Amino acid sequence: MKNIQLIIKDNCPTEYVEIIKFYWELNDETLEFTNKPKGVRSKFNIEQPKLNKIIQPNSAITFYLHCKNCNSYEFIEVNSQSTFNILFKSYNSSRNIFKCKHCEEIANLEKQKEQERERQERLLELDKAVDEKRWMNLNSFQYELLHLCLTKSFSELKKHYWSKLGENRYGKLFHELKVLAKMDLLEIDVDPWNGRIKAFQYYSRMKENFIYNPAKTETTAYHQDFERRETSQLRLTLTIDKSKFHPDSPKYAGLVKFKQRIVIEPDVEYSFAQWERSGDNLYFVLTPIDEIYPAPNQTPIVRVPTSLQDGIRDFLESINPENGDW
Numbered sequence: 001m002k003n004i005q006l007i008i009k010d011n012c013p014t015e016y017v018e019i020i021k022f023y024w025e026l027n028d029e030t031l032e033f034t035n036k037p038k039g040v041r042s043k044f045n046i047e048q049p050k051l052n053k054i055i056q057p058n059s060a061i062t063f064y065l066h067c068k069n070c071n072s073y074e075f076i077e078v079n080s081q082s083t084f085n086i087l088f089k090s091y092n093s094s095r096n097i098f099k100c101k102h103c104e105e106i107a108n109l110e111k112q113k114e115q116e117r118e119r120q121e122r123l124l125e126l127d128k129a130v131d132e133k134r135w136m137n138l139n140s141f142q143y144e145l146l147h148l149c150l151t152k153s154f155s156e157l158k159k160h161y162w163s164k165l166g167e168n169r170y171g172k173l174f175h176e177l178k179v180l181a182k183m184d185l186l187e188i189d190v191d192p193w194n195g196r197i198k199a200f201q202y203y204s205r206m207k208e209n210f211i212y213n214p215a216k217t218e219t220t221a222y223h224q225d226f227e228r229r230e231t232s233q234l235r236l237t238l239t240i241d242k243s244k245f246h247p248d249s250p251k252y253a254g255l256v257k258f259k260q261r262i263v264i265e266p267d268v269e270y271s272f273a274q275w276e277r278s279g280d281n282l283y284f285v286l287t288p289i290d291e292i293y294p295a296p297n298q299t300p301i302v303r304v305p306t307s308l309q310d311g312i313r314d315f316l317e318s319i320n321p322e323n324g325d326w
């Protein structure tokens with residue numbers, strides 16, 4: 001920062017000159033203003049709006065800032081202390097490297113080009129999914145969901161699945177939307193703060209090529225029933241093997257038969273918990289985090305956002321073997 005100069009406009013009323021000089025008084029060493037606006041207001045007994053009307057149209061401070069990027073000096077003019085302070089702070093901060101307008105423009109253009117390139121790459125991935133007719137690999141729930149995504153708004157979709165799945169299984173909607181996105185059949189906007197899906201978009205070629213024909217897929221009564229009997233939660237009671245004689249034989253052993261098909265998917269984050277209860281039996285549960293609360297994939301439980309930690313704790317409390325139906 002160099003050549004700091006106070007400019008008083010030629011047509012400035014003379015009675016303002018003293019106020020203006022007082023307002024812009026600058027410590028040459030620290031580059032801090034000697035008089036804060038509050039001090040100016042009380043010395044001359046004026047309100048802030050009046051002070052603005054005196055300072056802004058009639059005066060300015062000009063200086064040059066060095067652009068390290070192209071090694072040039074950029075002329076700057078500011079007409080309030082606050083604008084000066086903000087610029088000065090950012091100019092001196094180690095993170096914010098000052099760029100002149102020219103360099104800023106070039107940087108913006110490069111950023112745009114980069115975004116465009118990323119978009120083109122993304123379109124190639126979406127194209128590939130259409131070309132491969134990847135929806136043929138979906139189960140009937142996902143197939144119908146994709147169809148509804150192409151024909152309904154997000155709010156209609158949520159309403160539909162809220163009534164279809166009920167409160168307890170509602171999280172399945174968000175989990176499956178993420179599966180569709182991973183398969184490049186859909187694009188989702190995820191809130192980086194809480195991992196919730198804010199919106200979804202489909203690719204126009206997807207809509208043009210996708211054919212929804214549920215009769216040809218597995219939506220027979222048998223499969224509908226099968227799907228209803230499908231769960232992504234594993235609950236297991238590990239019983240003590242009372243006949244354990246040898247120290248090397250397992251402590252817990254037994255047979256188990258599940259009433260529902262249990263689907264455990266790769267690349268999905270699960271929350272697990274285990275309780276020791278009466279009779280020394282062990283209770284074990286494994287649940288996808290998305291089904292508890294649609295949230296980002298993070299570990300371990302202490303590092304997930306508080307809302308999610310609460311969600312998991314509430315959830316674990318609700319399925320605690322002492323309360324729940326095992």
Ligand SMILES: [Zn+2]
Nearest residue numbers: 067070100103
């Ligand atoms: Zn520059």
